[in-house]
Amino acid sequence: MVSSEYERRSAARFATFDQDGNGYIDREDFSAAAKALLAEFGIAARSDKGQALYGGAEAFWQGMAGIADRDGDQRITREEFVNGAVKRLRDNPDRFAEIARPFLHAALDLADSDGDGAATVADTMRVLGCLGVQPEVAQAAAASLDTDGDGKVAEGEIITAFARYFTVPE
Numbered sequence: 001m002v003s004s005e006y007e008r009r010s011a012a013r014f015a016t017f018d019q020d021g022n023g024y025i026d027r028e029d030f031s032a033a034a035k036a037l038l039a040e041f042g043i044a045a046r047s048d049k050g051q052a053l054y055g056g057a058e059a060f061w062q063g064m065a066g067i068a069d070r071d072g073d074q075r076i077t078r079e080e081f082v083n084g085a086v087k088r089l090r091d092n093p094d095r096f097a098e099i100a101r102p103f104l105h106a107a108l109d110l111a112d113s114d115g116d117g118a119a120t121v122a123d124t125m126r127v128l129g130c131l132g133v134q135p136e137v138a139q140a141a142a143a144s145l146d147t148d149g150d151g152k153v154a155e156g157e158i159i160t161a162f163a164r165y166f167t168v169p170e
């Protein structure tokens with residue numbers, strides 16, 4: 001049954017956001033992801049790139065909380081995530097992409113070492129690793145994002161893939 005498989009997969013995706021593994025997603029999980037990315041790329045939190053990343057993380061948190069935090073306690077449980085965010089966004093992956101865009105744009109900017117608007121596949125793997133993706137999965141995912149085979153991953157590729165990862169049942 002697609003629905004139960006979709007819910008199982010969605011519950012597994014929950015762990016990607018629950019950075020500290022405490023059983024719920026909150027603002028601190030988004031801040032922890034930003035902090036890990038800044039450390040990985042050696043960028044100061046008070047720099048323009050650091051502030052953009054923290055601002056993107058906050059915008060992402062606010063968007064997710066607005067959709068999924070049904071009881072208003074500033075925490076998203078696994079049930080709220082599966083029954084709230086994922087079901088609401090399943091029919092509109094573009095909405096999810098827009099919620100994630102500020103954070104993903106800022107993360108890409110950290111990983112874009114030459115300023116050409118794209119990150120190398122290797123740096124994309126580093127970003128995914130900071131977000132808790134296992135190395136072998138990060139390698140396969142980063143390589144698959146390089147749709148034109150140029151060794152780079154552009155923002156549009158990342159945002160589309162990220163939205164599909166969380167909203168498409170297959």
